[in-house]
Amino acid sequence: MNLFLNDKITVAIERIKEFLPKEGGYYLAFSGGKDSQAIHKLTEMSGVPFDAHYNITTVDPPELIRFIKDKYPNVAFDRPEKTMWQLIPKHLMPPTRIARYCCNELKERGGTGRSVMTGVRAEESNNRARRAATIRPCKRRHGWIVNPIIDWSVSDVWEFIELHIGFWCELYDRGWKRIGCIGCPMSNEREKHLREYPKIRRSYILAFERMIEERIRQNKPYEWTTGEQVMDWWLSDARRIPIDEKQKQFMFEP
Numbered sequence: 001m002n003l004f005l006n007d008k009i010t011v012a013i014e015r016i017k018e019f020l021p022k023e024g025g026y027y028l029a030f031s032g033g034k035d036s037q038a039i040h041k042l043t044e045m046s047g048v049p050f051d052a053h054y055n056i057t058t059v060d061p062p063e064l065i066r067f068i069k070d071k072y073p074n075v076a077f078d079r080p081e082k083t084m085w086q087l088i089p090k091h092l093m094p095p096t097r098i099a100r101y102c103c104n105e106l107k108e109r110g111g112t113g114r115s116v117m118t119g120v121r122a123e124e125s126n127n128r129a130r131r132a133a134t135i136r137p138c139k140r141r142h143g144w145i146v147n148p149i150i151d152w153s154v155s156d157v158w159e160f161i162e163l164h165i166g167f168w169c170e171l172y173d174r175g176w177k178r179i180g181c182i183g184c185p186m187s188n189e190r191e192k193h194l195r196e197y198p199k200i201r202r203s204y205i206l207a208f209e210r211m212i213e214e215r216i217r218q219n220k221p222y223e224w225t226t227g228e229q230v231m232d233w234w235l236s237d238a239r240r241i242p243i244d245e246k247q248k249q250f251m252f253e254p
Contacts, residue, residue, distance in 0.1 A: 005156055009042070012148040016046045019115060019144045025049030026146070027111035030075050032068045032169055033179040035119030038149055038157050040072070041164055043117065050117065051076065057106040058083040059181040059200060067169040080106050084181075088207040089214045094234045097185045107181075115143030121157075122150050191235050205231055 020026070028043060030036045030052040043050050052075045054068055068075055087105060088094060095102040149157070161168060171179050176189075182200045183190050194201040205227035212230070215222040224230045 005159055008149075008152055008156060009045075009160065012039075012042050012152075013046045015146060015148040016043055016048060016117070019146050020048045021115040021143055024114060025051065026117045027114040028052040028117045029111065029119075030054050030068070030072070031119070031179065032064045032072075033119070034154075034157050034161060034168060034172070035121060035149065037165055037168065038152070038160050039117055039119045041160070042148060045164075053078050053110050055107055055110055056080060057102070057181050058085065059183055061171060061179065061182055061197070063170055064179055071167060078110055080109070085203055085207040085210075088204075089210040092211060092215050092218070092220060094204075094208065094211070094230060095185050096234075100185065102181070113143070115146060117146045117148065119149060120147045121152055121154075123153055185234075194235075201231070204234075208234075 016026075025048060026043065028036075028040060028050045030040060032054065040052060052072065054075050054077050056077055056079050058080065068077075082090065082105065084102060084106065087102060091099070091101050093099065152160075169179055178187070180187065182193050182197050183204060187193065194204070208224075208227035208230035212222055212224055212227070224233070
């Protein structure tokens with residue numbers, strides 16, 4: 001182990017101990033990915049109490065679910081109030097990079113009233129780079145949000161896993177850089193992933209068709225007539241450029 005990583009491990013464990021809640025231990029937000037594996041192990045090494053939770057999204061890679069059940073049997077699986085297939089017609093639009101309602105309702109739930117630990121790292125995005133190791137959360141939570149590996153690099157995480165854990169989800173060996181929902185609008189490889197999981201792709205198309213029906217029922221503007229047309233638009237390069245006024249009216253009109 002390089003000395004620099006050893007120092008980071010020490011600091012991460014100190015962060016975990018410093019913000020330990022007085023009662024109940026941590027709510028550990030567990031995704032099954034490399035970063036959550038790291039914080040899970042670090043929390044075990046710190047000796048503080050915690051319970052880990054995986055938020056089912058209904059668009060989870062089956063390999064990931066099997067991995068968590070096999071390697072982390074004590075992780076609780078929490079089901080959402082609505083599935084992705086129900087959320088799409090409800091919101092009258094597919095989830096996009098601009099309107100990521102799916103994250104709020106599927107991924108970023110749970111832990112209300114508790115101190116929540118996450119595997120967020122600054123290196124992952126500009127938004128995450130602005131986060132601190134510990135932050136006071138929004139009103140729906142009353143404890144701290146603790147990000148013990150906020151300053152770790154991806155190479156730090158992999159070295160830590162190889163030295164202290166020794167296993168990871170097989171999706172990484174298949175080329176996945178970040179493990180998450182199949183079809184996530186933030187992924188640059190979602191078209192490839194949807195080809196790998198044709199049943200999930202078909203479920204999206206059926207949800208898009210129900211979305212069109214709901215827009216018609218509510219007398220909302222619509223330009224698509226089939227779920228396949230919505231899928232083609234959703235996967236097109238148009239989603240990566242600023243949307244024009246016509247799209248805004250279609251997508252966001254109340």
